[in-house]
Amino acid sequence: MKCLLPCNGLDKCAGLVSGQAAVELSQQDDFELICPVLLNQNKSPYEKILAQGDLVVIDGCNTRCASKLAQSLDLKIKDKYNVSDVAKSMDLKLGKDLAVNETTKAVQKALVEKLTQTEDKKEASTFEMTTIDYDSFMEGKFVFKVPKQGFFFNENDCWVYVSGNSARIGVSDYVQQNLSDILYYDPPEIDDEIEQFDDCGSIESGKAVFEIIAPVSGRVTAVNEALQDSPEWINESPYERGWLVEIALTDEVTEDLEILHDGSSYFEYLKKKVAQDV
Amino acid sequence: MSESTFMGVDREKIDWCPTIDYSKCNDCMDCVEFCPHQVFEVREDQTPKLIVKNPNNCVVFCRACSKTCGLDALSFPDKTETTKKIKATRKAEKAKKEAGE
Ligand code: SF4
Ligand code: SF4
Numbered sequence: 001m002k003c004l005l006p007c008n009g010l011d012k013c014a015g016l017v018s019g020q021a022a023v024e025l026s027q028q029d030d031f032e033l034i035c036p037v038l039l040n041q042n043k044s045p046y047e048k049i050l051a052q053g054d055l056v057v058i059d060g061c062n063t064r065c066a067s068k069l070a071q072s073l074d075l076k077i078k079d080k081y082n083v084s085d086v087a088k089s090m091d092l093k094l095g096k097d098l099a100v101n102e103t104t105k106a107v108q109k110a111l112v113e114k115l116t117q118t119e120d121k122k123e124a125s126t127f128e129m130t131t132i133d134y135d136s137f138m139e140g141k142f143v144f145k146v147p148k149q150g151f152f153f154n155e156n157d158c159w160v161y162v163s164g165n166s167a168r169i170g171v172s173d174y175v176q177q178n179l180s181d182i183l184y185y186d187p188p189e190i191d192d193e194i195e196q197f198d199d200c201g202s203i204e205s206g207k208a209v210f211e212i213i214a215p216v217s218g219r220v221t222a223v224n225e226a227l228q229d230s231p232e233w234i235n236e237s238p239y240e241r242g243w244l245v246e247i248a249l250t251d252e253v254t255e256d257l258e259i260l261h262d263g264s265s266y267f268e269y270l271k272k273k274v275a276q277d278v
Numbered sequence: 279m280s281e282s283t284f285m286g287v288d289r290e291k292i293d294w295c296p297t298i299d300y301s302k303c304n305d306c307m308d309c310v311e312f313c314p315h316q317v318f319e320v321r322e323d324q325t326p327k328l329i330v331k332n333p334n335n336c337v338v339f340c341r342a343c344s345k346t347c348g349l350d351a352l353s354f355p356d357k358t359e360t361t362k363k364i365k366a367t368r369k370a371e372k373a374k375k376e377a378g379e
Pocket of ligand 1: 306349351
């Protein structure tokens with residue numbers, strides 16, 4: 001069962017669409033509706049369904065009121081959608097007008113379809129990572145770890161680890177320290193073709209949303225499904241258990257890697273960056 | 279101070295910073311509060327109140343402030359184009375160096 005928490009924002013078209021899509025879905029057996037206003041007042045009417053089902057958040061816009069509400073109540077978000085992003089991906093604009101029209105109907109329909117789709121998950125390959133040797137430095141009370149070998153980094157603090165024709169992508173210790181408790185991982189779609197420096201998904205904490213900037217080009221072959229239940233692995237183990245995406249590499253990989261930092265060069269880069277932050 | 283290079287290229291040669299759509303912006307200043315790099319400037323009693331003051335302080339490929347803007351008033355250059363330019367600049371500089379040495 002899925003528990004739907006829309007933002008239901010009344011003063012924006014996108015908020016209205018979030019509410020209407022949730023109401024439409026709640027007519028189906030597998031969905032329960034949560035009213036954000038009541039939830040904010042009192043969690044208890046929803047405790048039973050929340051214990052039984054997965055929480056799915058539908059935000060209207062990037063203010064992310066519904067996500068923030070869930071986070072403030074320590075509710076685990078299993079999946080989330082953003083009406084404005086859905087509209088954007090369809091090249092549609094939700095205007096200021098609050099009335100139902102062709103555009104809002106189309107976006108609502110797409111959203112409902114997304115939510116009722118059953119995903120075909122692909123298993124992660126048998127990706128081999130050798131034992132990792134770390135270098136570390138301290139700044140204040142924080143310790144920053146960087147792997148000595150095998151990893152390459154861009155200056156957006158994302159890493160890549162190449163093994164044969166495939167690679168894993170993740171974020172560095174710096175990102176997870178900065179965001180603090182990571183609450184949600186939004187993965188890219190399987191088979192997405194990604195260019196170097198494209199974004200491939202995002203991670204989110206109470207503080208901010210961080211776009212994953214791909215260090216190399218490739219095609220997404222797997223995502224770390226385990227993070228859906230345990231996003232905290234990104235904090236605990238950003239270079240190992242908290243990996244994010246697996247990709248099949250292209251021929252350009254040598255050229256891509258050429259402009260990246262290796263472990264020791266990123267270590268120096270990060271030291272400077274952290275020193276500037278304080 | 280910001281980084282003066284990005285992935286080995288002079289930051290000044292890379293065109294990357296937010297553009298504010300003033301027809302959407304309502305001066306809520308969520309973006310300003312969010313960005314730690316002094317990219318924006320808030321000018322009290324002036325119109326527009328919010329401007330991009332230090333475009334080169336913006337972290338190339340970062341779009342984080344736009345994720346805080348509920349009105350979707352911030353946009354960025356095309357990533358693929360920017361990547362192409364960075365790679366081309368690196369190549370040109372490398373060739374120059376090799377020719378010089
Ligand atoms: S967050 Fe958006 S609406 Fe608010 S000041 Fe920034 S650009 Fe304007
Ligand atoms: S894109 Fe990032 S660095 Fe640039 S202004 Fe926005 S938050 Fe600041």
